[in-house]
Amino acid sequence: MSEQNYELEHHEGPHIVSPFLYLAILLSLLVATGLTVWMSFIDLGEWRIAPGVTLFWNPVVALAIACTKMMLVVLFFMHVKYSPKLTKLTVGAGLFTFIVLVGMTMADYFTRAWGRW
Amino acid sequence: MSDSTAVAHGAAESAHHEHPPYQRHHFETVAQQFDATNFAMWLFLLTEVMFFGGLFTAYLIMRNWYYPAFVEGSHQLNVGWGTANTGVLILSSFTMAMGVWSAEVRRKGLLVLFLCITWILGMAFLGIKSIEYTEKWEKHHVPGIHWSESSFLNPRSDPEVYKEYHDKPLAPDMADKTEMYFFLYFAMTGMHALHMIVGISILTFMIIRAQAGAYTTGHVTYVENFGLYWHFVDIIWIFLFPLLYLISRY
Numbered sequence: 001m002s003e004q005n006y007e008l009e010h011h012e013g014p015h016i017v018s019p020f021l022y023l024a025i026l027l028s029l030l031v032a033t034g035l036t037v038w039m040s041f042i043d044l045g046e047w048r049i050a051p052g053v054t055l056f057w058n059p060v061v062a063l064a065i066a067c068t069k070m071m072l073v074v075l076f077f078m079h080v081k082y083s084p085k086l087t088k089l090t091v092g093a094g095l096f097t098f099i100v101l102v103g104m105t106m107a108d109y110f111t112r113a114w115g116r117w
Numbered sequence: 118m119s120d121s122t123a124v125a126h127g128a129a130e131s132a133h134h135e136h137p138p139y140q141r142h143h144f145e146t147v148a149q150q151f152d153a154t155n156f157a158m159w160l161f162l163l164t165e166v167m168f169f170g171g172l173f174t175a176y177l178i179m180r181n182w183y184y185p186a187f188v189e190g191s192h193q194l195n196v197g198w199g200t201a202n203t204g205v206l207i208l209s210s211f212t213m214a215m216g217v218w219s220a221e222v223r224r225k226g227l228l229v230l231f232l233c234i235t236w237i238l239g240m241a242f243l244g245i246k247s248i249e250y251t252e253k254w255e256k257h258h259v260p261g262i263h264w265s266e267s268s269f270l271n272p273r274s275d276p277e278v279y280k281e282y283h284d285k286p287l288a289p290d291m292a293d294k295t296e297m298y299f300f301l302y303f304a305m306t307g308m309h310a311l312h313m314i315v316g317i318s319i320l321t322f323m324i325i326r327a328q329a330g331a332y333t334t335g336h337v338t339y340v341e342n343f344g345l346y347w348h349f350v351d352i353i354w355i356f357l358f359p360l361l362y363l364i365s366r367y
Contacts, residue, residue, distance in 0.1 A: 016221045017214075026211040033203050033358075037196065040363035058367075062359035069355045077214045077348045079341075084152055087159055094163035101167075102174050109178050 015082035025076045029069055036065040139336040151338055158342040162349050169353055172308065176301050176360060183294035185287060189269050190298030191364035192282045193258060195249060199362040202245045203354065209238035210351040213344050220340040225333040228340070232324045235347070239317045246310055253299070260300045266292045282366075302361055309357060312350045319343060 044057035075081040080091055137147060144150035180187045216231035250259075256275075257265035268275040269292040272284040287295070323343060326332065332340045 016218065019215060019218055022211055022214045022218065025214075026207065029207045029210075030204060033200065033207065036359055036363065037200050040196075040359070040366045043367040058365070059359075062363055063356075066356050066359050070352050073210060073348050073352055073355070077210055077351075078345055083155065086152070086156055090156060090159050090163070094159075094166055098166055098170050102170060102177070105174050106177060110181060 015079070017076065017079065017082065021076060025072050028072055032065050032069050032072075036062055039065070137335060139334070139338075147335075151341075154338050154342060155345075158345050162345060165349060169305075169308070172301070172305050173356070173360075176305065179294075179297050179301060180360075180364075183291065183297060186269070186291050186294035187298045188365045189272070189284050189287060190295045190302070191362065192278055192284060192366075193253075193256070193268065193275075194302075194362045195252070196362055196366065198245055198249050199358055202242055203358045205238050205242050205245065206351050206354050209235050209242070210348050212238065213347045217337065217340050217344045220327075220332045220337045223333045223335065225327065225330055228333060229324060229327050232320060232327055236317060236320045236324065239313055239320065243310060243313055243317075246306065253303075258299050259303065260296045264296055264299075266295060269295045305357055305361065309350065309353050312353070316343075316347055316350055319346075 039061050040058065044061060046057065047055040049055055074091065080088060140147050140150055144153065212231045212234045216228055216235060219225075219228035219231055253259050254263070256268065257263055258268070266289075268278070269284075269287045270289065271286055272279050278284070286292075320343075323332075323340070327340075
């Protein structure tokens with residue numbers, strides 16, 4: 001969308017998303033929910049990256065599906081796809097900060113044996 | 118518009134009625150007002166992300182330390198109820214989005230209808246949650262003085278779960294950690310349920326206001342921003358569901 005179109009559209013108020021798109025998102029979310037339940041009953045195995053470092057695929061897949069569902073809700077139900085750049089930047093910065101905070105904490109906890117029962 | 122406002126804006130009085138009544142005077146246009154309140158709502162939601170982020174971080178650390186306890190704790194949750202609740206909440210997000218659409222196209226009847234369906238689905242979610250909480254109480258799986266570890270020290274004492282997963286008895290020091298799993302379960306789902314109760318309360322107020330025609334005059338900010346809150350609560354559940362219910366079900 002060109003800058004000019006955006007301006008024109010935005011002066012008339014918020015972008016109105018079609019109910020059919022909402023319906024498509026609803027169906028995608030329900031299918032993804034079914035998929036995540038189904039996958040959880042299958043052993044997807046593991047990947048031994050290095051001695052003592054193992055990645056289990058089940059939680060990775062579960063979180064990947066959850067992240068996909070989150071993106072669908074954020075972009076379409078929450079209208080971020082149609083929002084001004086300020087909103088996009090705010091949401092992106094928030095998500096980035098969240099990942100840094102959790103990621104750094106995890107990196108610390110998982111590379112030491114402290115606190116272990 | 119009050120006289121004092123008119124005096125304060127004396128010079129601009131001729132332009133005074135060229136904007137809709139819901140546009141505040143410190144905004145140049147309705148679109149600017151909408152974007153500003155939208156931005157503020159997102160800032161609030163980010164503080165909520167950080168708040169729940171603390172709970173999720175605690176969960177991830179404990180789950181990695183005490184994985185066997187978390188697996189057997191998770192087996193006590195009913196996947197059927199959890200899946201049903203996920204469906205209910207996703208459906209309520211859809212009806213909320215349709216409510217926002219109804220406000221945007223100024224259809225009062227549809228708006229009230231979609232807000233009412235959202236309200237009912239929200240209550241259905243809490244109803245299912247209360248069934249699950251009751252079961253946890255009856256099985257002594259609520260942390261505190263009513264707590265019992267017998268399902269984890271001796272899984273055969275819990276035949277319904279045992280026949281599904283054939284869990285092995287946990288060592289006493291690991292069985293202790295199932296209480297941590299259930300503490301996090303109640304802290305996270307409880308905090309989520311509290312957000313649902315707040316949301317349903319605001320929805321009740323909005324349904325009354327919508328019937329009076331408050332949101333179908335072109336002023337959609339309130340409905341839109343409440344929608345953001347409702348979808349945010351849905352997103353929290355989208356992560357809670359696989360993390361709490363779907364650990365090692367195979």
